[in-house]
Amino acid sequence: MELKRLRINDVCEMTKLSRTTIYDRMRAGQFPQSHKDGHCSLWWYHEVQAYLADKLTQQQSA
16 A cells, blocks of 8 residues: 655645644644655645544534
8 A cells, every 4th residue: 555645735625724724733733744855845645634534523522
């Protein structure tokens, strides 16, 4: 199984969050950390999916 990596535009589209919000939440420890590949920041698809699943679970139990 190949692990898929996402660029910031993909992460924004997937989460419906702005770039600024994503980076702010990363700094606060509330969003998966990016990984550098040269000059590009990348996120693992499965980590972003887990973040979204956790947010959905939190909303449903509130």
